[in-house]
Amino acid sequence: MPEDGKDFVSQVHGISVHLTGVAVHTIKEYALAAGDRETGGILVGRYDGHGNNVTVSEATTQSKDSRSGRTWFQRGVHGLKDLLQSRWRHGEYYVGEWHSHPRAAPEPSANDIKEMRAISKEISYRCPKPVMIIAGTSAAREVYLSASVFERGGLVRLQESSVSSET
Ligand SMILES: [Zn+2]
Numbered sequence: 001m002p003e004d005g006k007d008f009v010s011q012v013h014g015i016s017v018h019l020t021g022v023a024v025h026t027i028k029e030y031a032l033a034a035g036d037r038e039t040g041g042i043l044v045g046r047y048d049g050h051g052n053n054v055t056v057s058e059a060t061t062q063s064k065d066s067r068s069g070r071t072w073f074q075r076g077v078h079g080l081k082d083l084l085q086s087r088w089r090h091g092e093y094y095v096g097e098w099h100s101h102p103r104a105a106p107e108p109s110a111n112d113i114k115e116m117r118a119i120s121k122e123i124s125y126r127c128p129k130p131v132m133i134i135a136g137t138s139a140a141r142e143v144y145l146s147a148s149v150f151e152r153g154g155l156v157r158l159q160e161s162s163v164s165s166e167t
Contacts, residue, residue, distance in 0.1 A: 003028065008147035008158035017054045017131055017147050017158055026059045028143040031100035031135040038073035040066070040099030042080060043131055044087050047095065051129050054149070058087070059098050059133070072111070073099045096131030096149075106136035106146035113155055120150040 003025040008017045019027075023043070030039055041060035047053065060083065062068075065076030075097065084094055097116065101107075108116075116132050129149050136144045147158040 006145060007161040009161045010149070010156050010158045013052075013149075013151065013156050015052050015054075015129075015149050015151070015156060015158065016161075017056065017149065019056045019133070019145075019147075020058075023056045023059045024145070026061065027098055027100075027133060027135050027145065030061050031102075031137050031143055032141055034062075034068075034100060034102065036070055036102045038068045038071065038100050038102060040068075040073050040075055040097065042075070042094055043096040043098055043133065044084070044092050045095045046092055047129070054095055054129070054131055056095060056131060056133070057092060070102065071104075075099070094127055096127070096133070098133035098135065101134055101136040103139060104136050106134035106144050108132065108134060108146070108148055108155065108157075116148075116150050116155070117153055120153060 003021040005021045006019045006024055039062045041062055043056045044058040045054060045056040063076040063078040063080060065078040067074045116130060120130050129151050132148045134146045149156045149158065
């Protein structure tokens with residue numbers, strides 16, 4: 001069943017993040033499939049509006065060199081360079097990270113914030129405002145998403161917007 005896209009905004013910061021239905025579907029499906037272990041990957045898409053409007057068109061699934069436990073996830077890098085090179089030809093780039101919180105709220109942990117801050121400073125990502133999506137799952141197999149953006153080292157929490165998306 002196709003998923004609807006999702007929109008997240010911060011009116012105060014003038015920042016918006018759009019997740020396509022495809023990206024939402026991948027995140028939900030793999031967050032649930034990973035059971036009691038965290039899983040995750042990178043977000044691919046594009047920036048518009050001087051970097052303030054992000055479209056996430058794709059979420060990758062866990063690369064095989066990733067490691068995880070009940071409350072931690074260490075994303076690997078296997079295959080990502082080739083994937084990003086092929087997306088780059090279509091004008092799409094690395095825009096951030098996602099990971100799951102099995103049977104927990106999609107609240108960024110202190111460690112999540114530390115890692116994203118490091119990424120936002122890492123030149124090789126060339127990504128000044130990385131997006132962080134967290135997928136919290138429930139025992140009833142529901143998935144709740146949160147979205148944050150890192151701007152100048154600070155965490156900006158976005159609110160889910162009720163405006164419906166077409167893609
Ligand atoms: Zn986390």
